[in-house]
Amino acid sequence: MAKTSTNISLDPELKRSSQELFADLGIDLSTAITLFLKQSLRVQGLPFVVTRENPNAETAAALNEYAEMKAHPEKYKRYASFKDAMNEVLTDA
Structure with a gap:
């Protein structure tokens, strides 16, 4: 399968923390993003519920x-x- 390169801008701490999490799960950041995109296409939307935080x-x-x-x-x-x-x-x- 051919691949294309995509650049995204992330907060450095978010990137580092995400890489650590995904490494613990046995995948890299690129694979995690691919999983997110494939699941988004499968459900035809965000693959999780997006809500506002409840106020304190x-x-x-x-x-x-x-x-x-x-x-x-x-x-x-x-x-x-x-x-x-x-x-x-x-x-x-």
């Missing part, structure tokens, strides 16, 4: 607070400017 509890709470503020803006104090908000924060301290 603090981030989830902040997102919920934002949604609440957006849904009920009348419950929250508004300021004419950032300077006005900062003045209140600094005088309350």
Whole structure:
């Protein structure tokens, strides 16, 4: 089978870590990439599920607070400017 050369750019640490992993599995990086591409063609997509990371509890709470503020803006104090908000924060301290 004829082969063609392809260049890809990788983070050096990602490449090194991947090479170590694949060496432990008995294959090289080129073989691992070939396996990935063949499996992608077989399933007609990525051969694994791609999802966003779930936010941690603090981030989830902040997102919920934002949604609440957006849904009920009348419950929250508004300021004419950032300077006005900062003045209140600094005088309350």
